[in-house]
Amino acid sequence: MYQQMIFVNLVTADVPATRKFYSGLGYGINEQFSSDDCVSVVISDTIVAMFLTPEHYARFTQKKIVDARTSSEVLLCLSAESRAKVDELVDKAIAAGGTSHGDPQDHGFMYGRAFDDLDGHTWEVMWMDPTAIQG
Structure with missing residues (x-):
């Protein structure tokens, strides 16, 4: 049976700090899909969290990007x-x-x-x- 995956895309203000934070929680980083403006955090075989800079995230939406600290x-x-x-x-x-x-x-x-x-x-x-x- 096909294992459907989920890629959760979220905004981060600091890619290196986010990389360090999630690595410290024991999650892996997929370097193939990471760059200076994005880090790909592997939570499980079927769950990946993509943390993108606001500029990079904006390429995928025309909606206002919320600040998760206040909204x-x-x-x-x-x-x-x-x-x-x-x-x-x-x-x-x-x-x-x-x-x-x-x-x-x-x-x-x-x-x-x-x-x-x-x-x-x-x-x-x-x-x-x-x-x-x-x-």
């Missing part, structure tokens, strides 16, 4: 394999210069936290008990 353009949510992995990733992000976003959400069968990256993009990290999904 919300998207909420991104990543799954985690355990509650501990949720905390691990969010704590790494905060230690690397990100900021905590909101309070932890603990519903017993589902647990999540969120962080804002260096440019204000909100990333939620969520774990859900597999038995809750099965019904």
Whole structure:
């Protein structure tokens, strides 16, 4: 079966700082699709976050580009394999210069936290008990 991929394109004010931030979280960089005005962050085999300078991003849209520090353009949510992995990733992000976003959400069968990256993009990290999904 074909594995559909998602390429999330986001604006960054500082490509080298973004590269360092996401590398510090343990994600790989695809150098083939990275340059001075873009960094390609490999989150998984099917998820890639493309961080582009505002000038480069503007080549792909005619809409106004929002400042994620003051406006919300998207909420991104990543799954985690355990509650501990949720905390691990969010704590790494905060230690690397990100900021905590909101309070932890603990519903017993589902647990999540969120962080804002260096440019204000909100990333939620969520774990859900597999038995809750099965019904």
